[in-house]
Amino acid sequence: MQIPVSSINYKGRDIDILRLDMANLPIGGNKYYKLKYNLEKMKAAGIKTVLTFGGAFSNHICTLAIACSEFDISGISVIRGEDDRKNPILNYARSLGMQLYFITREEYKNKETTEFLRQMKKRFGDFFHLPEGGTNSNAVKGCSEILSGRENVHDLIFCPVGTGGTLAGLISTPGLTSRVIGVSVLRGEDQHTEKIKCLLKENEIINSNWEIDTRFHLGGYAKYNPELIDFITWFQNEFGILADPVYTGKMFYSIFHLIDNNYLSTDKKIMAIHTGGLMGWEGWQYRFEHQSPKN
Numbered sequence: 001m002q003i004p005v006s007s008i009n010y011k012g013r014d015i016d017i018l019r020l021d022m023a024n025l026p027i028g029g030n031k032y033y034k035l036k037y038n039l040e041k042m043k044a045a046g047i048k049t050v051l052t053f054g055g056a057f058s059n060h061i062c063t064l065a066i067a068c069s070e071f072d073i074s075g076i077s078v079i080r081g082e083d084d085r086k087n088p089i090l091n092y093a094r095s096l097g098m099q100l101y102f103i104t105r106e107e108y109k110n111k112e113t114t115e116f117l118r119q120m121k122k123r124f125g126d127f128f129h130l131p132e133g134g135t136n137s138n139a140v141k142g143c144s145e146i147l148s149g150r151e152n153v154h155d156l157i158f159c160p161v162g163t164g165g166t167l168a169g170l171i172s173t174p175g176l177t178s179r180v181i182g183v184s185v186l187r188g189e190d191q192h193t194e195k196i197k198c199l200l201k202e203n204e205i206i207n208s209n210w211e212i213d214t215r216f217h218l219g220g221y222a223k224y225n226p227e228l229i230d231f232i233t234w235f236q237n238e239f240g241i242l243a244d245p246v247y248t249g250k251m252f253y254s255i256f257h258l259i260d261n262n263y264l265s266t267d268k269k270i271m272a273i274h275t276g277g278l279m280g281w282e283g284w285q286y287r288f289e290h291q292s293p294k295n
């Protein structure tokens, strides 16, 4: 599959952008790669129900709902927090037939325990367990195909990091030696590195040339400030590319910050992966109307 690339120039640096947001994929963005082998596994095992976890504005829940309706799978999402009948993301998932089950933030912390999963089986019957964000070894395998055909064209490859599944996949791209820089969009410094190492245990091909930049989460997951929103607006006006406010906005912001401060020399070939997520604007809009950016 041919993924389009946009090339932009900023202060003398060429930046290639791999447009997963523009690719003709059955499900948008990086979530296609994360779901691909999970859906295949389910199909092969004849399992028709999937249960997953996420926050109330999760792109993962949204894309999984699309996949479920497309492939005739019944989906159950265990959501952190309370139901909100006005939340556009939850309503969209519901409208596609996704079943939503709400648990408290406290319960959510223990969601991946055997005991909790046993309770869920009691309640919902048998299912395929897809961890939060869809991140597992199948997702890593799928994401190791994102760069397919473009390995080692660039010195630096940037991607946003949520659960780290996408980054883990990128660094297990066969033959890749380029440096991969994951821009963390959530607070919590170095849980990532551990998690990514865990995810990669089973994979044999690992590019050890990677790092996680923890400086650009802007307060944490889905937190933002006016500067980020101004940047995203400027970026769209300047280059005609829309970034999302939760993931790719922070990644592009980090790259431009590094260039502005002369951390990226002009001879480095840079690629940024636009992982999609534009549905995030709907949730952002909704939150923006109901609370101030400081919340």
Ligand SMILES: *Cc1c(COP(=O)(O)O)cnc(C)c1O
Binding pocket: 029, 030, 031, 059, 060, 133, 135, 160, 161, 162, 163, 164, 165, 166, 167, 244, 247, 248, 275, 276, 277, 278
């Ligand atoms: C889910 C998502 C990510 C994060 O992917 P992880 O594998 O969880 O790190 C990045 N970008 C977008 C647009 C997403 O929707």
